[in-house]
Amino acid sequence: MRETPQETQKDESSLQVNTTPI
Known part of the structure; x- marks a missing residue:
């Protein structure tokens, strides 16, 4: 492994992107 x-x-x-609120 x-x-x-x-x-x-990628993660x-x-x-x-999820943490940055647009």
């Missing part, structure tokens, strides 16, 4: 940095970046992007 190994986590890819790309997946982590962060989704979180940022």
Whole structure:
């Protein structure tokens, strides 16, 4: 089981978009 940095970046992007109320 190994986590890819790309997946982590994608998760962060989704979180940022969710955290930023437009």
